[in-house]
Amino acid sequence: MKKSILFVLVVSLVFSVAVFANGAGDSGKDAADIEVVFIPKLTGNMFFESANVGAQDIAAKVGFTCTYDGSPNASVADQVQIINSAVARGVDAISISSLTPDGLNDALKKAQDNGIKVVTWDSDVDPMYRELYVNQGTPEILGKLLVDMAADQMTDSQKASAKFAFFYSSPTVTDQNAWVEYAKVYIGENYPGWELLTTEYGEQDAQKSFQIGQSILDTYSDLDAILCPDSTALPGMAEAARRANLTKDDIIITGFATPSSMREYLKDNTIEAFGLWDCGLQGAMGAYLAYWLALGNTFSVGDSIDIPGIGSVKVESNDIQGYKNAPKDTGIVLLPERVVFTTANVDDYNF
Amino acid sequence: MSNLNINMKNLRRALLSWDTFLLVIILLEVLIFGLINPKFWRIGLLLNSIDDFLIIGVVALSMTFVIITGGIDISAGSMIGLSSVVTGLLWQVYGMNIWLAAFFAILSGILCGMLNGFLVSYLDIQAMVVTLGTSFLFSGIALVLMRFAGVSAYEGISGFPQSFKSLMSGHIIPGLPNSIFILIILVLISLVLLSKSKYGRYVILTGINQNAAIYSGINTRIIKMSAYMLVGMSSAFSGILLSSYLNSSRSDFGAETTLSIITAVVLGGTLITGGKGSVIGTLLATFVLGFMKFGLQMARVPTQYTNIPTGVLLIIASLIGALSGNSYFRSRLKLVFNRPKKSVNNFEKKL
Numbered sequence: 068m069k070k071s072i073l074f075v076l077v078v079s080l081v082f083s084v085a086v087f088a089n090g091a092g093d094s095g096k097d098a099a100d101i102e103v104v105f106i107p108k109l110t111g112n113m114f115f116e117s118a119n120v121g122a123q124d125i126a127a128k129v130g131f132t133c134t135y136d137g138s139p140n141a142s143v144a145d146q147v148q149i150i151n152s153a154v155a156r157g158v159d160a161i162s163i164s165s166l167t168p169d170g171l172n173d174a175l176k177k178a179q180d181n182g183i184k185v186v187t188w189d190s191d192v193d194p195m196y197r198e199l200y201v202n203q204g205t206p207e208i209l210g211k212l213l214v215d216m217a218a219d220q221m222t223d224s225q226k227a228s229a230k231f232a233f234f235y236s237s238p239t240v241t242d243q244n245a246w247v248e249y250a251k252v253y254i255g256e257n258y259p260g261w262e263l264l265t266t267e268y269g270e271q272d273a274q275k276s277f278q279i280g281q282s283i284l285d286t287y288s289d290l291d292a293i294l295c296p297d298s299t300a301l302p303g304m305a306e307a308a309r310r311a312n313l314t315k316d317d318i319i320i321t322g323f324a325t326p327s328s329m330r331e332y333l334k335d336n337t338i339e340a341f342g343l344w345d346c347g348l349q350g351a352m353g354a355y356l357a358y359w360l361a362l363g364n365t366f367s368v369g370d371s372i373d374i375p376g377i378g379s380v381k382v383e384s385n386d387i388q389g390y391k392n393a394p395k396d397t398g399i400v401l402l403p404e405r406v407v408f409t410t411a412n413v414d415d416y417n418f
Numbered sequence: 419m420s421n422l423n424i425n426m427k428n429l430r431r432a433l434l435s436w437d438t439f440l441l442v443i444i445l446l447e448v449l450i451f452g453l454i455n456p457k458f459w460r461i462g463l464l465l466n467s468i469d470d471f472l473i474i475g476v477v478a479l480s481m482t483f484v485i486i487t488g489g490i491d492i493s494a495g496s497m498i499g500l501s502s503v504v505t506g507l508l509w510q511v512y513g514m515n516i517w518l519a520a521f522f523a524i525l526s527g528i529l530c531g532m533l534n535g536f537l538v539s540y541l542d543i544q545a546m547v548v549t550l551g552t553s554f555l556f557s558g559i560a561l562v563l564m565r566f567a568g569v570s571a572y573e574g575i576s577g578f579p580q581s582f583k584s585l586m587s588g589h590i591i592p593g594l595p596n597s598i599f600i601l602i603i604l605v606l607i608s609l610v611l612l613s614k615s616k617y618g619r620y621v622i623l624t625g626i627n628q629n630a631a632i633y634s635g636i637n638t639r640i641i642k643m644s645a646y647m648l649v650g651m652s653s654a655f656s657g658i659l660l661s662s663y664l665n666s667s668r669s670d671f672g673a674e675t676t677l678s679i680i681t682a683v684v685l686g687g688t689l690i691t692g693g694k695g696s697v698i699g700t701l702l703a704t705f706v707l708g709f710m711k712f713g714l715q716m717a718r719v720p721t722q723y724t725n726i727p728t729g730v731l732l733i734i735a736s737l738i739g740a741l742s743g744n745s746y747f748r749s750r751l752k753l754v755f756n757r758p759k760k761s762v763n764n765f766e767k768k769l
Contacts, residue, residue, distance in 0.1 A: 110722045136715070139722040142674040143664060148470040152715035155463045156455065169576035170664040173587065238561060239574070239670050 098130040103357045104153040105133050105350070106163040108190060109141035112271065113325045114298040115164070117418035118189070118350030122162070125351040129375060131358045134158070141271060143170040150174040154181050160357035164189035168241050172196050184360035188353030189346075190242045194385045194393035198360055201353045202399050203344040205387055209296070209323075210249030212342050212405060216321040217292040218258065220339050225291050228260040232283060232290055234267045234276075234304055235297035235322075243296050250294065264290060269300040276303025284311050284318075295322030301341060305332040315339040326408050326416040333410050342407045347418050349402055351377060356400065368398050378403075436687040439738075440702035443731075444709060451713030458716050464709075465595055469586065469663060471708030472597040473498065473656040474675055475701065478682040479608045480648040482700045485683050486612075486625045487642050488692025489538055489545035493553035494653045494679055497530050498672025500560040501657030506575035506667025511567045516582045524654045530556055531650020535643030553676070560669035576666035586663040600659070601701075604652075608697045621645060625692035681728065682707055685735045706731065 105122045107115030119135045126133035136153075138145030143166050153161055154177055161178055165171055165187055175185050175196040188201035203209070218226060233250075235243045247266075254261050264287050269276030280303045283293065295301035301324035308320055314336045323343050332338050355374050366372060371379045380400050385393035387401070408416070452459040477494050484491050501523040508519035530552070537548040569575055588596055612618035623631045624638045631638050653672070661667045686703035688695030707728060714724045 110720070134718055136720045137722065138674075139725070140674045143668065143671065144470070144473075144660065145674070145721060147664060148711070149715065149721055151467070151470060152712060155457060155467070155712075156716055156718075157457065167574060167664075167666065167668065169574060170666045170668065172576075173583075173663075173665055237670075238565075239668060 098358075098362075099132075101160070101358055101361045102132040102134060102158045103160045103162055103354055103361065104149070104158050105135050105354050105357075106146060106149055106161065107135075107137040108164045108166050109271065110137040110139050112298065113328055113418075114346050117325060118164075118346045118353070120418070121347030121350035122354035124347075125355050125374075125376065126358070129355065129358065133354050133358075138166075141166060143167050146171060147174045150178055154178050154183060157181075158183060159361035160184040160186065162186045162188060162353040162357040163192075164353075165192045165241070166190070168192060184357055186353055186357040186360065188349055190240075191388065194390050194397045198397050199356050199366075199382070200385075200388070200399045201349055201356065201402065202388065203346075203349055203402050204405055205401075206245040206249040206389075207253075208405070209246045211253050212407075213246060213294055213296050213322065214250050214253050214258070216340055216342055216407060217294055217319050220315070220319045220321070221291065226258060226260075228262070229258070229291040230262050230264050230287070230289055231292040231294060232263070232265045232267065232287060234269065234279065234283060234293055234295045234300045236271045236300060237268045246296050247294075250296075269297065269303055271297070271299045273299055273303060276300045277306050278303075280304040280307030281310070284308065284313070290318060292319040292321070295320065295324075297322065298324040298328065298343075302328045302332070305329065305337050309335065309337045313337070325418055326413050327418060329408065330413050333408065333413055340407055340409045342405060344402050344405045345416070345418070348377065352380065352400065352402070365396070366398065367396070372400070437696065437698055437702055440686070440699065440706055443706050444702065447706065447709045447713055451709070451716060454713075454717045458713060462593070464712075465598060467708065467712040468597045468601065469595055470712065471678075471704060472586075472601060473660055473672065474678050474682055474708070475601055475704035476604055476656045476659065477649065477652050477675070477679045478686070478700050478704055479604055479697060480645075480652040481679050481683045482608070482686070482688050482695050482697060483612065483621055483645040484545075484649050485680075485688050485690060486621055486692055486695040487645050488625050488628070489642065489645065490680065490690075491531075491534060491549045491646060491649045492546065492676050492680070493530070493534060493549040493556055494649055495672045495674065495676035496553040496556035496560070497527050497650055497653035498657040498660060498675065499669045500530065500556045500563075501527050501654035502661045502667040502671045503560040503563050503669050504654075505658055505661050507563055507567050507569070509578070510575050511569070516579055520582075520658045523658055524651060527650040527652075527654020527657070528647050529650070531647035531653075532643065534650065535646030538646065539639040539642035557669060557673065564669055574666045574668040578662065578665055582662055583665055584662075586659055597659075605697060605701050612695075612697050617641075617644075622693065622695075625694070627693075678707065678728075681732055685732055687735075 105119060107118065109115065122133050136149050146166055150161060150171065151174060161183055171192055175192060178185055179196065185197040186199045186201065187197045189203060191200045221229060233247055235247065265283065267279050267283055269279050276299050284307055293304055295304050301322040304320050308318060309332065315338055320338045321341050324341060325343060329341055352374060359372065366382050368382055368384045370382050372382065373379050382398040382400055385397060385399055388399055457463060481491060481494065504523040504526050505519045508514040508522055509516045534549055534552055537543050538545045586596060590596055590599060620636050620641050623636060624641050628638050657672060660671050682703045683700050684690055685706065686696060686699030688700065710727055711724045715721060
């Protein structure tokens with residue numbers, strides 16, 4: 068009798084230890100239980116839809132839930148409402164491309180107070196209100212890339228005294244304005260003879276971007292280069308140039324856009340080259356890192372984080388983006404590389 | 419006996435009224451969304467969700483007056499942005515007390531409304547055309563103001579004092595968000611103004627028949643202009659609320675709200691052709707639309723699709739309105755429903 072009781076006790080002890088050990092190994096949370104809300108600046112735009120494809124792919128591979136929700140009209144109040152609803156629903160993490168550097172602060176703070184992990188990608192907020200930022204490149208990297216892509220196509224006399232224009236989405240968007248600000252500094256240092264004739268905005272509207280592209284060509288016939296660091300402005304500008312029968316020998320048009328939207332303009336010689344980063348990769352990293360933090364993982368600056376299928380990424384200090392007094396337990400993850408697309412490599416990319 | 423009959427008639431009329439219909443929709447929304455996600459039934463969450471559609475309600479209440487006079491104001495969204503910018507600029511750049519800055523923002527809203535009203539009622543230009551024009555004008559001024567003050571429009575102004583932030587985020591009574599009290603106070607003011615005051619009767623009479631109103635000695639021009647000034651004032655107030663809510667001021671705040679505001683008024687039972695309208699209806703419709711969006715988000719429907727049920731509701735509303743208000747439709751309806759009865763009767767007679 069005593070023996071059998073002892074036997075039962077031992078067996079149950081072994082079982083419970085096994086169960087506890089199992090639980091501890093998963094740190095209490097299962098991949099399938101975790102929901103990440105993935106928020107773009109706006110929906111229906113090629114760039115952000117591609118990022119979402121990357122995010123959904125990695126979510127399916129790893130096994131967590133990734134919900135895609137964004138504002139159809141790029142409105143700050145919409146983003147706040149989406150964050151509020153996510154908090155109300157009790158999700159585990161938010162991965163967002165912010166429309167504003169400070170307008171989301173209170174909503175994100177409320178999310179963090181509720182134990183929700185916050186990651187930004189593409190466009191950042193104050194480091195106080197997020198843990199990681201998946202950065203496509205600092206303003207220095209991208210501003211320089213933008214100018215270099217144009218300068219590389221210029222003759223020596225053009226390099227000495229080029230007339231150029233900026234054409235991008237809007238005067239209120241964070242990232243593009245930061246690149247353009249640095250591009251101006253870089254031009255001042257390296258190409259002091261260049262003259263900025265105009266800065267125009269297409270409001271991320273394809274039709275409007277095309278019309279403004281036409282009016283830029285009509286108004287400033289002596290332009291040497293047009294820099295379009297926006298995924299809607301660049302195709303619009305290229306289309307306007309093509310309708311006016313201008314080729315890359317007449318005017319230099321370059322900027323940032325997705326390969327699928329620009330492939331035809333490369334192939335019919337309207338433009339020579341343009342750049343971007345792999346936004347599918349950026350979306351995947353944004354979604355995965357949010358999931359990774361929701362699992363309960365922590366990091367400090369200098370650590371490396373393994374992302375399945377992508378590799379190891381290093382957490383950099385917030386200083387590289389020019390933040391001062393940022394909290395110590397936050398950081399920035401840089402995308403490994405940026406790509407300059409030409410006819411030689413554009414077919415290798417399908418986004 | 420006849421007394422009872424009249425009471426029954428009143429009861430039936432009340433039950434069949436538009437407001438009751440809207441109330442039923444709200445209850446249905448709460449029921450259905452709660453069944454999908456039981457968190458929707460938490461009173462605290464429902465009350466907090468008002469924060470996200472408060473500004474629509476605030477402007478819709480005064481928009482009811484404009485639409486009753488037979489006009490429309492599609493510059494409301496731009497006035498929200500302008501007032502946000504005025505508040506931020508006066509506070510940050512000119513070091514003004516935040517509440518004084520807010521006062522001047524309200525003043526600027528009234529001036530904008532005055533311009534709209536003057537063009538519409540004294541120069542007899544189509545309200546739609548005038549306010550479309552001024553909507554570009556106001557949002558343009560907001561951008562220019564930002565630039566003149568040396569604030570980059572994409573960064574906006576932020577860091578408002580706590581007292582200003584607590585306008586939206588605070589709780590005068592613990593557990594109840596301030597937005598509820600703001601809404602209740604404005605609804606009471608609008609109710610008294612429209613239903614209990616001489617002014618309200620003048621507004622309605624102007625909308626029913628402007629010539630008759632003029633012959634009864636009403637200065638319809640001032641009445642019409644004042645309605646636009648009301649919208650200007652409440653849009654400015656909304657801009658201040660939004661700046662407090664998002665703790666920043668930007669020129670593009672509120673830009674996407676205009677159509678939601680007009681939708682709330684029309685869904686609330688106000689005739690778009692003027693002459694008839696209800697403050698309570700507008701309030702209820704604001705809740706119908708607000709809960710719809712929040713509920714769909716809680717049910718994980720992406721925000722970009724939440725416009726579809728709104729559109730369907732609006733079409734149904736206008737259909738019912740047309741059917742019940744239009745004598746042609748009513749006679750057609752009777753014809754449709756009476757015909758089979760007659761044939762049945764004939765059939766019976768033959769038998």
